[in-house]
Amino acid sequence: MPVAITPSRLTLSDSAAAMQDGCAAIAAGAVDVDLGGLERFDSAALATLLAWQRAAAERGATLSIQRCPPGLASIARVYGVAHLLES
Secondary structure, rough: OOEEOOOOOOOOHHHHHHHHHHHHHHHOOOOOEEEOOOOOOOOOHHHHHHHHHHHHHOOOOOOEEOOOHHHHHHHHHHHHHHHHHHO
């Protein structure tokens, strides 16, 4: 079974590498993102998560986002996309 995607940082400076790593994991079959260890993030985290969801959808899979930090959920509400992070 593929390992979950478990980032510890998702900021603008991390987003390009995180995007690439996450998309590679999704291509290998990962469908779970565990954000319980996410310590640093900004709005780029939201863009990265949405891109990962698109990558999963293109493979016919649904990405499961688990343990979203309250601060990131708040950013998602401000942008009007909180429903996209619900599993």
